[in-house]
Amino acid sequence: MTTARAHTNIALIKYWGKKDPDLMLPYTSSLSMTLADYYTETSVHFDASLDADQFYLDGRQTPAAKVSAFLDLVRQQAGRQEFATVTSANHVPTTAGLASSASAYAALALAASTAAGMELSATELSRLARRGSGSASRSIAGGFVIWHRGHDDATSYAEPVATQPTIPIRMVVVLVNGGQKAVSSRAGMQNTVATSPFYSSFVTSNEAAIAPMQTALANNDFTMIGELAEASSYQMHATMLAAKPALSYFEPKTITALQHVQQLRQAGIPAYATMDAGPNVKILTLAPFVDRIVSTLRQDFKTVTVTQPGPAATLID
Amino acid sequence: MTTARAHTNIALIKYWGKKDPDLMLPYTSSLSMTLADYYTETSVHFDASLDADQFYLDGRQTPAAKVSAFLDLVRQQAGRQEFATVTSANHVPTTAGLASSASAYAALALAASTAAGMELSATELSRLARRGSGSASRSIAGGFVIWHRGHDDATSYAEPVATQPTIPIRMVVVLVNGGQKAVSSRAGMQNTVATSPFYSSFVTSNEAAIAPMQTALANNDFTMIGELAEASSYQMHATMLAAKPALSYFEPKTITALQHVQQLRQAGIPAYATMDAGPNVKILTLAPFVDRIVSTLRQDFKTVTVTQPGPAATLID
Numbered sequence: 001m002t003t004a005r006a007h008t009n010i011a012l013i014k015y016w017g018k019k020d021p022d023l024m025l026p027y028t029s030s031l032s033m034t035l036a037d038y039y040t041e042t043s044v045h046f047d048a049s050l051d052a053d054q055f056y057l058d059g060r061q062t063p064a065a066k067v068s069a070f071l072d073l074v075r076q077q078a079g080r081q082e083f084a085t086v087t088s089a090n091h092v093p094t095t096a097g098l099a100s101s102a103s104a105y106a107a108l109a110l111a112a113s114t115a116a117g118m119e120l121s122a123t124e125l126s127r128l129a130r131r132g133s134g135s136a137s138r139s140i141a142g143g144f145v146i147w148h149r150g151h152d153d154a155t156s157y158a159e160p161v162a163t164q165p166t167i168p169i170r171m172v173v174v175l176v177n178g179g180q181k182a183v184s185s186r187a188g189m190q191n192t193v194a195t196s197p198f199y200s201s202f203v204t205s206n207e208a209a210i211a212p213m214q215t216a217l218a219n220n221d222f223t224m225i226g227e228l229a230e231a232s233s234y235q236m237h238a239t240m241l242a243a244k245p246a247l248s249y250f251e252p253k254t255i256t257a258l259q260h261v262q263q264l265r266q267a268g269i270p271a272y273a274t275m276d277a278g279p280n281v282k283i284l285t286l287a288p289f290v291d292r293i294v295s296t297l298r299q300d301f302k303t304v305t306v307t308q309p310g311p312a313a314t315l316i317d
Numbered sequence: 318m319t320t321a322r323a324h325t326n327i328a329l330i331k332y333w334g335k336k337d338p339d340l341m342l343p344y345t346s347s348l349s350m351t352l353a354d355y356y357t358e359t360s361v362h363f364d365a366s367l368d369a370d371q372f373y374l375d376g377r378q379t380p381a382a383k384v385s386a387f388l389d390l391v392r393q394q395a396g397r398q399e400f401a402t403v404t405s406a407n408h409v410p411t412t413a414g415l416a417s418s419a420s421a422y423a424a425l426a427l428a429a430s431t432a433a434g435m436e437l438s439a440t441e442l443s444r445l446a447r448r449g450s451g452s453a454s455r456s457i458a459g460g461f462v463i464w465h466r467g468h469d470d471a472t473s474y475a476e477p478v479a480t481q482p483t484i485p486i487r488m489v490v491v492l493v494n495g496g497q498k499a500v501s502s503r504a505g506m507q508n509t510v511a512t513s514p515f516y517s518s519f520v521t522s523n524e525a526a527i528a529p530m531q532t533a534l535a536n537n538d539f540t541m542i543g544e545l546a547e548a549s550s551y552q553m554h555a556t557m558l559a560a561k562p563a564l565s566y567f568e569p570k571t572i573t574a575l576q577h578v579q580q581l582r583q584a585g586i587p588a589y590a591t592m593d594a595g596p597n598v599k600i601l602t603l604a605p606f607v608d609r610i611v612s613t614l615r616q617d618f619k620t621v622t623v624t625q626p627g628p629a630a631t632l633i634d
Contacts (some may be wrong), residue, residue, distance in 0.1 A: 242519075242551060250572050255571070255572055258565070
């Protein structure tokens with residue numbers, strides 16, 4: 001049995017929209033921070049005696065269709081045919097307001113490929129994880145990670161940014177709603193790509209933000225990091241809002257949290273908001289300002305957690 | 318003394334952004350509904366004995382700089398030099414969540430030009446009102462009104478749409494916040510035009526919605542009217558949200574109202590949201606559905622009012 005741990009990540013320069021839904025090739029490159037405190041641990045055991053894949057998630061047997069489809073890719077690459085038992089535990093509580101698909105498919109890619117006898121490079125692992133969930137490609141690497149959009153399966157992969165920042169970047173996660181979202185990312189992306197008159201401008205603008213963000217990270221320029229991250233997030237949500245019908249993940253308390261961020265910044269606190277395809281708000285800041293931000297947000301929110309850059313996916317046992 | 322009354326209006330296909338801030342030429346054409354229940358009454362009296370313009374708004378003497386600048390245009394066109402006393406009463410309570418600048422400058426244009434001895438055509442009046450506030454150009458006409466963006470002072474004016482709908486269109490106004498907004502429309506437009514990567518797509522998309530809206534009005538196609546209006550509104554707000562820094566007029570209860578609209582529609586009620594540069598939500602519907610919509614919104618909002626298409630600007634007494 002082979003066990004891997006992979007951490008989830010938050011995109012600072014966003015991914016939204018697939019150019020190739022089969023190969024999961026994105027329209028834009030994206031840039032993320034892997035998160036220390038939220039991860040998935042997954043064990044894979046290929047077993048010739050099984051007549052179907054078995055999947056246990058957080059202790060419960062769970063339909064294995066998606067996992068099986070991913071294992072088929074691994075079996076194909078490894079030239080193997082056995083079914084497998086997959087046991088997975090998410091340490092990304094739904095109450096964190098963070099998606100677990102990134103850490104889930106990154107851990108599965110590492111555990112399954114290793115269990116199947118392959119020794120994939122980080123690039124190959126990232127390409128494999130991408131096939132499960134686009135953002136999983138970024139969870140193979142630690143710290144700040146760039147996913148090059150590429151133009152085919154070989155060229156679309158993630159790797160750590162060349163020069164990692166040394167300033168103490170932190171992320172405050174504000175839970176607005178931990179429930180299932182009404183529109184999945186997959187459906188939301190499709191609708192946005194198909195109907196938003198702003199989508200092509202989003203692609204151009206978002207792609208153009210990648211290089212400045214790399215520069216900002218290399219320069220430890222937190223103001224620029226925050227501004228670029230916030231702009232990419234708002235532009236992604238604006239692109240959805242312009243779709244037909246309009247797609248919005250905002251809830252009333254999302255606005256409350258965003259207003260707090262604005263007011264904190266007006267008070268001189270470095271705090272920048274970023275949101276994924278859901279109502280929760282994540283706030284980028286520096287370590288000395290975490291307490292002030294957390295206590296401010298706790299006025300209106302019960303669940304406010306803090307995390308920081310985390311490590312690459314790794315084998316454990 | 319000459320007195321005019323002009324009604325405010327709500328844009329169904331939006332106006333956002335000036336190509337020429339002096340002449341108030343917009344980047345896109347827009348299409349509005351003049352509103353029955355909200356209007357401004359303004360009296361103008363040119364008086365050779367005055368040594369400055371005097372402005373009384375809702376019974377109080379008020380700084381006259383903006384009014385004077387507008388009167389200068391009228392004096393220039395009329396070849397007159399006297400200062401004037403201007404007395405204005407807004408029957409657009411701030412608690413309605415509707416801007417009064419449209420009705421204010423439309424009433425002022427009609428009263429001042431008449432008092433100065435001119436007899437302007439509706440087109441000329443619309444061009445004059447435009448110089449005070451872009452949306453005022455539309456408040457010269459009644460019912461459903463198109464403001465042709467034009468390319469110079471002569472060609473940028475509003476007029477009634479060729480074929481007015483005969484279905485009983487109503488507008489439910491949901492007051493989220495009647496206070497002064499933090500960012501004026503003027504400043505918001507400038508920032509959006511200058512920094513939003515989506516602005517040129519907004520211009521193209523919004524301009525392209527004008528002809529279909531005219532067709533929908535001519536065909537009494539309320540579903541199409543509502544869908545086009547809602548899309549134009551969301552696209553305008555999306556364009557702002559993508560500006561740097563992001564500009565949002567959404568408040569938490571704005572989202573609550575928008576969620577109600579969505580749920581009403583899911584329940585089969587024809588209800589479409591439109592918003593201007595502020596947090597309030599206006600809901601387009603048909604007369605038979607007004608009671609249901611009002612009672613639903615009253616669950617969360619104290620001030621919910623209803624209006625319908627209103628008349629052109631007119632001289633009174």
